[in-house]
Amino acid sequence: MPTARLSGLNALVIGGSSGIGQTLAEGFQREGARVAIAARTTDKVSRVTERLRESDSSALGYTVDVTERQAIDRLATDVSRDMGTLDILVNCQGTTVIKPATEVSEAEFDQVLDTNLKSVYFTSTVLGGLMLDRGQGAIINIASLAAHRGWPNACAYSISKHGILGLTRTLAAEWAEQGVRVNSISPGFFLTELNRDRMPAERKQAALTRTPYNRFGEVDELVGAALFLASEESGFVTGTDISVDGGYLAGGI
Numbered sequence: 390m391p392t393a394r395l396s397g398l399n400a401l402v403i404g405g406s407s408g409i410g411q412t413l414a415e416g417f418q419r420e421g422a423r424v425a426i427a428a429r430t431t432d433k434v435s436r437v438t439e440r441l442r443e444s445d446s447s448a449l450g451y452t453v454d455v456t457e458r459q460a461i462d463r464l465a466t467d468v469s470r471d472m473g474t475l476d477i478l479v480n481c482q483g484t485t486v487i488k489p490a491t492e493v494s495e496a497e498f499d500q501v502l503d504t505n506l507k508s509v510y511f512t513s514t515v516l517g518g519l520m521l522d523r524g525q526g527a528i529i530n531i532a533s534l535a536a537h538r539g540w541p542n543a544c545a546y547s548i549s550k551h552g553i554l555g556l557t558r559t560l561a562a563e564w565a566e567q568g569v570r571v572n573s574i575s576p577g578f579f580l581t582e583l584n585r586d587r588m589p590a591e592r593k594q595a596a597l598t599r600t601p602y603n604r605f606g607e608v609d610e611l612v613g614a615a616l617f618l619a620s621e622e623s624g625f626v627t628g629t630d631i632s633v634d635g636g637y638l639a640g641g642i
């Protein structure tokens with residue numbers, strides 16, 4: 390029987406209480422990792438942690454708002470105490486504001502940038518510090534098609550996701566010799582709490598029209614790319630982005 394691909398590794402999925410993050414946490418667990426999730430809403434964290442514990446009683450859940458700088462320090466202390474070491478960090482936290490750029494308030498802009506970009510900088514540097522101490526680890530940042538294209542009516546979101554690519558490349562280059570790999574995944578369109586009710590019908594139709602597969606992705610279809618980037622299979626891969634998008638970025642008109 391083949392060995393599980395993440396056997397013996399500890400993984401933390403921030404934003405693991407729903408949608409893509411929950412699915413990645415479950416996928417990592419199936420491949421043998423001990424998994425922890427972190428997000429803001431206690432009920433959601435508890436529900437998903439209980440579900441993970443049905444397969445592995447050592448699964449952990451943390452209620453954290455990663456836009457609070459000191460909360461990230463506390464998270465690192467808790468993870469270090471509870472797991473001992475950290476091998477895999479997934480930054481899957483995210484939010485958006487959908488409205489014309491001229492109508493976005495300063496508070497809305499800050500909320501999107503703080504959640505999607507600033508928090509990723511500090512979770513990576515603080516929790517990544519646990520990896521740098523040991524000279525090994527893999528960080529996976531969840532970017533977006535909006536990191537590669539201008540995204541009308543989601544300007545702050547698009548700025549934040551462009552920033553994720555810059556952050557990923559820079560930390561990858563800075564930490565390569567120290568054994569910590571940093572990569573990103575750009576999902577195409579997956580219907581989750583983030584967009585299911587926020588995306589107007591005509592936008593959903595436009596997404597399908599521009600996606601060569603002509604369908605939304607299933608969140609399980611993101612697990613393979615994440616497992617690759619989390620495991621030694623990608624031992625010489627750092628600073629790159631894998632798009633899992635049904636061909637969106639490859640397409641023309």
Ligand SMILES: NC(=O)c1ccc[n+]([C@@H]2O[C@H](COP(=O)([O-])OP(=O)(O)OC[C@H]3O[C@@H](n4cnc5c(N)ncnc54)[C@H](OP(=O)(O)O)[C@@H]3O)[C@@H](O)[C@H]2O)c1
Nearest residue numbers: 404406407408409428429430454455482483578579581583
């Ligand atoms: N769905 C798509 O089509 C799609 C496409 C491209 C990229 N993405 C990206 O994929 C990631 C996950 O999105 P999703 O679609 O799975 O949406 P989702 O179901 O809404 O998940 C977002 C997760 O982030 C957590 N979160 C939000 N703000 C947080 C904060 N300040 N501190 C800690 N946790 C926080 C949420 O929990 P709480 O709200 O309880 O904190 C939740 O667990 C995001 O980065 C998103 O931009 C999604």
